Amino acid sequence: MSREQPSRRPTIYDVAKEAGVSHQTVAMVLRGQGKFRPETLKRVSAAIETLRYRPNNAARALATSSANRIGALVFELQEVGPSKTVQGAALRAAEAGFLLEIVSLPLFDGIGPEHSGESDAIERALGLLDRADVAGILALAPVDRLLSLGSGPVSVPLVMELEDASDPGSTLSRRGMDLVIDHLAGLGHRRIAYLGGSPTWLASRRRAEAVRAALARHDLEPVAELTGDWSASSGAQAVRALRPADLASIGALVCGNDQMALGALLALDEQGVDVPGRISVTGFDGIPESGFLRPPLTTVKVDYAVHGRRLVDSLLTRLGRPVPDPAREPAPDDIEFLARASTARSGELRAP
Structure with missing residues (x-):
């Protein structure tokens, strides 16, 4: 018997409703976390296939997948800041037993979010990362479209690079x-x-x-x-x-x-x-x-390397995973002011 597919992209809530379980159960099954009865896994797997929920390979990996990767969405790695942030994040992820998987987004004429193709590009990128072996996602390309997606279509925690801190x-x-x-x-x-x-x-x-x-x-x-x-x-x-x-x-x-x-x-x-x-x-x-x-x-x-490590630490905390050596590692200052010759006292060198 054929089933009419919803016009919008199915979410884990749709999968949960179809399978008769909670959305938390679906999320944990997709990440390979927790222990569930074979009957529950079978119902979730069937719901994923019926609704064609992304990721497509999730149902095949339900019982055996291990979430050993962290995804990183980036725009530009040629600039110093983004490249150093990713380097720091990759090293920190490795210390915690994860691989950092990088997915690059186009820059859209160097400005970004006002292009109609941006949503599609972000959807494709998230599709590459929203898999059973990905524990969480770092958004190192924070634009408005990503903000709107942060709590919706992905089934894993997503940490934005400049999201508001408590302080x-x-x-x-x-x-x-x-x-x-x-x-x-x-x-x-x-x-x-x-x-x-x-x-x-x-x-x-x-x-x-x-x-x-x-x-x-x-x-x-x-x-x-x-x-x-x-x-x-x-x-x-x-x-x-x-x-x-x-x-x-x-x-x-x-x-x-x-x-x-x-x-x-x-x-x-x-x-x-x-x-x-x-x-x-x-x-x-x-x-x-x-x-x-x-x-x-x-x-x-x-x-930015320190910044990248701290972003991974934030994600690890969201995942309930231990932060590597939190007591032993010093808290380095991640910024330093450099006063040079491009600034001077107001009017000090101004011609009369």
């Missing part, structure tokens, strides 16, 4: 931007602008929020908020697009990452704007090349 002051962006703004305020800067990534990226919004919060502590607001896409070319384009009057109103430019700062430095030089005599410029990330720009870039160096 907002502990996030990398907040702590790093506090250091940047404190530095600029200490130099007498009051007219501070911010150049960030696309606001449809969670990382961009968190970093912009951190800048606004740090400025508010000094009773300041951004004199301008510019938008790039994390690339050097977008930083240059954002500065080139400023009207002369708007550029004249800026005393310091805080960039959301070092690449955009690199582009901004070029565009300012093209327009004859002295850095730091006329405008101070800061970056974020601490890429190795940041100290060799002209002038060397004031930035926040982030130890």
Whole structure:
């Protein structure tokens, strides 16, 4: 007897209803956790086949699969931050007895989430990772579409790279931007602008929020908020697009990452704007090349390997697994402020 298939993608709740068990039971069976009667496994397996629930190979692996992998969704591994984060996560996963499986998503013109193909790409990526041998997923490419999927179609825990911490002051962006703004305020800067990534990226919004919060502590607001896409070319384009009057109103430019700062430095030089005599410029990330720009870039160096390990620790906690050597391992500081020649006291070197 044929059965009409639902128009939407079936979920573990649909499988649970079909099999007459709880959704927690389905999730545990898919992950190979717990002990269940053969009759229960048979009903869950039959429900998966009937509903054609993804992953397709789950029913065949129900009784024997071992969840020994952690999936990682990433956008770009050529940049320092993402590559170092993945390296740290992979080492931490190995220490805990897991393999880190990387699935790369396209960048969609370098900005990301406003493309119609993004949802399909994310669905395909999740399909590759939502398997019986995958214990959990790290989303190292946090965009809005992933946020909406985080609690729905996957049957394993999913940890977002910049999801809100219980203490907002502990996030990398907040702590790093506090250091940047404190530095600029200490130099007498009051007219501070911010150049960030696309606001449809969670990382961009968190970093912009951190800048606004740090400025508010000094009773300041951004004199301008510019938008790039994390690339050097977008930083240059954002500065080139400023009207002369708007550029004249800026005393310091805080960039959301070092690449955009690199582009901004070029565009300012093209327009004859002295850095730091006329405008101070800061970056974020601490890429190795940041100290060799002209002038060397004031930035926040982030130890992304530590960040990657902590993301895995967060996932392990969600999974109820022990964190490797939690008492023996020191808690290294994952950020360091580097004051260099791209910032100076407000008006200190300005021509009369």
